[in-house]
Amino acid sequence: METLVFGLLNGVSYGLLLFMLSSGLTLIFSMMGVLNFAHASFYMLGAYFAFTISGSSSFWIALFLAPVLVGLIGAAVERYGLRRVHPNGHVAELLFTFGLAYLIEEVVKIVYGKTSVDYRVPDLLNFAAFEVYGASFPAYRLFVIVIAIAMLIGLWYLLKKTRAGLIIQAALSHPHMVGHLGHNVPLIFMTVFGIGCALAGLAGVMAGNIFVTDPAMAIQMGPIVFVVVVVGGIGSLEGAFVASLVIGLLQNLAVGINASFADIFGFIGLSELSEVGRINISSLAPVLPFLLLVLILIFRPQGLMGEKEL
Amino acid sequence: MTDTTDFQNLAPSAGQKFRQRTLPFLILAAILLAIPMTGPSRTFYTVAHQMGINVVFALSYNMILGKAGLLSFGHAVYFGLGGYLAVHAMGWIEEEIGLWGSIPMFFLPIIGFFGGALAGATIGWPSTRRAGTTFAMISLGVAELIFAAAFMFDSFFGGEQGISGDRMNGIELFGLSLGPIAEVYWFIAFWMFVGILGMWAFTRTPLGRLSEATRDNAQRVQFIGYNPQRVRYMVFIIAGGFAGLAGGMAAVNYEIFTPDALSLLPSGFVLIMAYVGGITYFVGPIFGAILLTYMQSMLSDFTEAWLLYLGALFIGIVMFAPRGLAGIIFGFFDGLRGAERGAFLKGWITSLVGGLFMLIGLIILVEVSVRWSNGYGEIYEPFGLHLDHASPLTWLLFLATTGAGIGLTALANRHKEGTT
Amino acid sequence: MTAIALSLKDLNKSFGPAKIIDNVTLDIEKGERHAIIGPNGAGKSTLFNLISGLYTPTSGSVTLHGEEISGMAPHLINHRGLSRSFQVSNIFTNMTVRENVRCGVLNALGQGYAFWRNIGSNKEVQTRTFEILDRCGLVDKAALPASLLPYADQRALEIAITIAGGADVILLDEPTAGMSHSETERAVQLIRTATEGKTLIIVEHDMGVIFDLADRISVLVYGDIIASDTPQNIRGNAKVREAYLGDEDLPEEIA
Numbered sequence: 011m012e013t014l015v016f017g018l019l020n021g022v023s024y025g026l027l028l029f030m031l032s033s034g035l036t037l038i039f040s041m042m043g044v045l046n047f048a049h050a051s052f053y054m055l056g057a058y059f060a061f062t063i064s065g066s067s068s069f070w071i072a073l074f075l076a077p078v079l080v081g082l083i084g085a086a087v088e089r090y091g092l093r094r095v096h097p098n099g100h101v102a103e104l105l106f107t108f109g110l111a112y113l114i115e116e117v118v119k120i121v122y123g124k125t126s127v128d129y130r131v132p133d134l135l136n137f138a139a140f141e142v143y144g145a146s147f148p149a150y151r152l153f154v155i156v157i158a159i160a161m162l163i164g165l166w167y168l169l170k171k172t173r174a175g176l177i178i179q180a181a182l183s184h185p186h187m188v189g190h191l192g193h194n195v196p197l198i199f200m201t202v203f204g205i206g207c208a209l210a211g212l213a214g215v216m217a218g219n220i221f222v223t224d225p226a227m228a229i230q231m232g233p234i235v236f237v238v239v240v241v242g243g244i245g246s247l248e249g250a251f252v253a254s255l256v257i258g259l260l261q262n263l264a265v266g267i268n269a270s271f272a273d274i275f276g277f278i279g280l281s282e283l284s285e286v287g288r289i290n291i292s293s294l295a296p297v298l299p300f301l302l303l304v305l306i307l308i309f310r311p312q313g314l315m316g317e318k319e320l
Numbered sequence: 321m322t323d324t325t326d327f328q329n330l331a332p333s334a335g336q337k338f339r340q341r342t343l344p345f346l347i348l349a350a351i352l353l354a355i356p357m358t359g360p361s362r363t364f365y366t367v368a369h370q371m372g373i374n375v376v377f378a379l380s381y382n383m384i385l386g387k388a389g390l391l392s393f394g395h396a397v398y399f400g401l402g403g404y405l406a407v408h409a410m411g412w413i414e415e416e417i418g419l420w421g422s423i424p425m426f427f428l429p430i431i432g433f434f435g436g437a438l439a440g441a442t443i444g445w446p447s448t449r450r451a452g453t454t455f456a457m458i459s460l461g462v463a464e465l466i467f468a469a470a471f472m473f474d475s476f477f478g479g480e481q482g483i484s485g486d487r488m489n490g491i492e493l494f495g496l497s498l499g500p501i502a503e504v505y506w507f508i509a510f511w512m513f514v515g516i517l518g519m520w521a522f523t524r525t526p527l528g529r530l531s532e533a534t535r536d537n538a539q540r541v542q543f544i545g546y547n548p549q550r551v552r553y554m555v556f557i558i559a560g561g562f563a564g565l566a567g568g569m570a571a572v573n574y575e576i577f578t579p580d581a582l583s584l585l586p587s588g589f590v591l592i593m594a595y596v597g598g599i600t601y602f603v604g605p606i607f608g609a610i611l612l613t614y615m616q617s618m619l620s621d622f623t624e625a626w627l628l629y630l631g632a633l634f635i636g637i638v639m640f641a642p643r644g645l646a647g648i649i650f651g652f653f654d655g656l657r658g659a660e661r662g663a664f665l666k667g668w669i670t671s672l673v674g675g676l677f678m679l680i681g682l683i684i685l686v687e688v689s690v691r692w693s694n695g696y697g698e699i700y701e702p703f704g705l706h707l708d709h710a711s712p713l714t715w716l717l718f719l720a721t722t723g724a725g726i727g728l729t730a731l732a733n734r735h736k737e738g739t740t
Numbered sequence: 741m742t743a744i745a746l747s748l749k750d751l752n753k754s755f756g757p758a759k760i761i762d763n764v765t766l767d768i769e770k771g772e773r774h775a776i777i778g779p780n781g782a783g784k785s786t787l788f789n790l791i792s793g794l795y796t797p798t799s800g801s802v803t804l805h806g807e808e809i810s811g812m813a814p815h816l817i818n819h820r821g822l823s824r825s826f827q828v829s830n831i832f833t834n835m836t837v838r839e840n841v842r843c844g845v846l847n848a849l850g851q852g853y854a855f856w857r858n859i860g861s862n863k864e865v866q867t868r869t870f871e872i873l874d875r876c877g878l879v880d881k882a883a884l885p886a887s888l889l890p891y892a893d894q895r896a897l898e899i900a901i902t903i904a905g906g907a908d909v910i911l912l913d914e915p916t917a918g919m920s921h922s923e924t925e926r927a928v929q930l931i932r933t934a935t936e937g938k939t940l941i942i943v944e945h946d947m948g949v950i951f952d953l954a955d956r957i958s959v960l961v962y963g964d965i966i967a968s969d970t971p972q973n974i975r976g977n978a979k980v981r982e983a984y985l986g987d988e989d990l991p992e993e994i995a
């Protein structure tokens with residue numbers, strides 16, 4: 011029971027973090043057709059910027075400033091890099107962001123070193139929020155949930171209630187039409203790319219001190235964010251939200267299951283001694299998103315809630 | 321043969337065929353035969369062998385990216401699985417299990433080919449039903465799955481230590497014990513030649529041509545009676561086979577395979593090799609494999625930031641020369657043969673010098689930063705210059721070279737737009 | 741009575757609420773040259789897409805030489821002897837003209853997927869490719885990249901690719917669209933020789949071409965065939981005149 015409750019709580023907070031990351035990528039991918047390989051690199055930049063800023067001032071300033079900086083870098087990347095590559099097609103764009111991910115990781119290694127930096131949870135939030143079954147749940151994780159929900163509401167408001175949001179929404183489903191309506195499509199692209207990166211940066215600020223802030227954090231997170239976007243479906247923020255939670259829960263609950271295949275499939279004669287029998291469910295946790303990805307792409311290519319196929 | 325002359329005049333002449341098809345292979349063979357005569361060093365052999373393996377690997381990757389238009393993020397899976405099978409076969413030969421005792425080590429790449437093709441046939445079945453971004457994503461997912469599975473099945477993958485073997489067993493072929501590195505050279509050279517020849521021949525087969533047609537226009541291919549999924553699937557299997565062949569070469573060369581060989585890193589590296597070399601040309605990936613292997617083994621001795629240079633090179637190619645090194649080289653020769661040779665040469669040299677200046681600027685920036693970041697107090701001193709991160713000279717040089725580079729490239733571009 | 745090559749029975753196609761093809765029934769005899777005309781948006785291209793397998797019919801059946809083909813994948817329909825061209829040139833622009841045609845020829849000879857033989861070594865493939873190029877007047881342009889062909893030649897190549905596979909039922913979708921008068925004349929001649937002895941179904945706007953080529957004409961209006969008869973009788977058909985009124989210059993040309 012204890013593991014279940016904690017699995018659920020951690021799953022939700024992790025899932026919401028994933029949504030912060032994937033909402034930006036979904037926006038970018040749906041509108042521009044660019045599967046931004048470097049999206050998780052902006053997440054990493056968010057964590058590192060937060061480390062620097064909170065070191066010299068405070069976490070609260072970093073919480074605001076770091077995403078803005080990351081967003082500006084993202085907008086610059088779109089303006090001076092991606093836009094140049096755009097005429098060569100989506101594969102070229104994908105490759106550009108692939109190279110960018112490489113580059114950002116190397117620059118981070120040079121500037122911050124190859125090992126992890128000491129980016130900590132702020133003292134103000136470093137206490138146990140509540141206790142269940144004798145174990146405590148950290149307040150910071152609760153804070154993550156609150157910020158993520160605030161972001162969710164903010165994003166929802168932006169998209170549904172503002173004029174800019176309506177244009178973005180129209181561009182999500184009919185990217186070609188928006189240009190005909192007389193809107194400045196390159197500007198919209200740059201803005202959306204910037205906002206998407208800023209959201210990734212925010213996720214980095216929030217997650218860098220829960221997990222580890224090191225140069226490998228982008229490559230660890232990157233593929234999972236892809237999974238969320240593809241599983242959720244193109245052009246569907248709702249789908250990305252559901253997929254984020256599903257994957258967050260799936261991974262965190264699987265970690266808590268201390269049973270092997272032999273325990274589960276023993277009835278069909280799977281032995282504890284065989285290699286398959288020894289595989290532990292908890293050790294499968296990192297693989298589950300990719301299993302989900304492959305299955306979804308084969309059986310439901312439009313994703314959980316997407317309207318069109320990839 | 322009078323009745324055939326009518327259509328034969330549509331095909332290239334015998335002289336053209338010799339110059340374009342036979343001659344390059346004769347030159348390649350001559351180079352491969354001549355190399356050992358120069359009495360190369362051990363380091364040379366080590367790097368050359370890695371190049372041979374990567375040439376085959378990168379070409380096999382280009383069968384799917386360049387020729388079939390499928391972007392894969394998991395091609396190392398087939399290299400790795402083929403290589404693993406070959407390492408295991410190495411053990412079976414050593415222990416003379418069944419008929420294995422009568423198979424020479426020299427033929428292990430064939431086992432690798434088989435392993436890679438089998439993996440391609442299994443994994444390709446669901447994934448090649450789709451093309452484009454979906455295919456790219458499936459390849460990524462599958463690569464992560466296989467990599468994770470590699471740590472669960474120790475009997476085949478050997479955990480973190482991997483599986484190792486000993487190549488000096490079994491029957492010796494051509495009097496090669498494969499012990500000394502100079503003997504391994506003949507093994508690598510032979511299989512590299514076979515691999516290049518085989519993959520080049522593939523482009524001349526109906527299926528090879530059809531895969532290009534499917535890449536360009538999958539819909540039309542359907543209406544002249546072909547199943548694009550079947551085309552992609554078959555090409556994928558063969559590409560997996562050649563990746564496995566490269567894996568088999570690596571198995572003999574290194575006598576060890578670890579799960580890292582299947583990971584996203586080598587998959588990304590082969591993508592970069594092929595793309596930097598130029599995916600629209602058959603020889604492109606060969607150029608890319610040679611240059612990048614050289615960079616990997618040599619540059620990594622000179623600078624810790626070699627991956628940064630690699631990333632910058634890759635992005636530069638994607639942005640400014642999407643046809644890769646081969647595109648630059650062939651474009652240069654085409655330009656020389658063109659009408660406005662003088663103007664072309666001027667523009668070309670201007671951009672070359674501009675590029676060099678920018679490169680110098682980048683090197684100064686990166687090298688100074690690396691040393692400052694390490695904090696050992698080491699200082700970058702090229703050509704006797706003392707480039708401290710705090711000295712104005714450093715930043716002056718950086719700004720001057722970068723500025724000059726950007727200016728010259730812009731000038732060259734303006735000229736190009738002016739003439740065309 | 742001669743054998744039926746292609747038969748459409750109660751064929752329907754809807755996209756959402758829009759009914760594009762409405763209960764079309766049509767039999768086309770072997771060796772017939774059948775033209776389908778109709779105002780823009782009548783569903784001519786949709787009809788072709790249904791027959792050739794690009795779309796699956798909402799209901800009804802398509803039979804080719806007595807075999808049901810509706811809902812079959814395009815390449816399987818092609819294997820059963822039906823081949824189509826496209827309204828917008830749909831060729832392999834990165835290949836030479838000869839290679840374009842060869843792709844189709846290889847399929848006819850069952851060697852399309854071969855990976856063990858040299859593409860240039862099979863004499864039969866080369867001979868047939870040459871024949872097709874010759875028939876379509878493209879021999880002297882065989883070595884050109886398809887993308888460099890002038891427009892009229894691209895259209896000719898489109899037809900060459902379509903007939904290269906040796907299908908006996910040929911569907912041509914507006915083969916002369918966008919051509920000048922003299923080019924059109926050449927194209928009609930080409931179509932005549934290229935489809936010699938085959939069943940031809942052609943969608944066309946140029947009435948000169950239609951009345952020149954066709955044995956029988958069907959008039960499609962709003963997804964429905966309102967008349968199907970010889971050119972002579974179509975000319976005099978009142979319903980056809982009415983449907984065309986205010987659309988293009990057909991009435992004058994007919995009269």
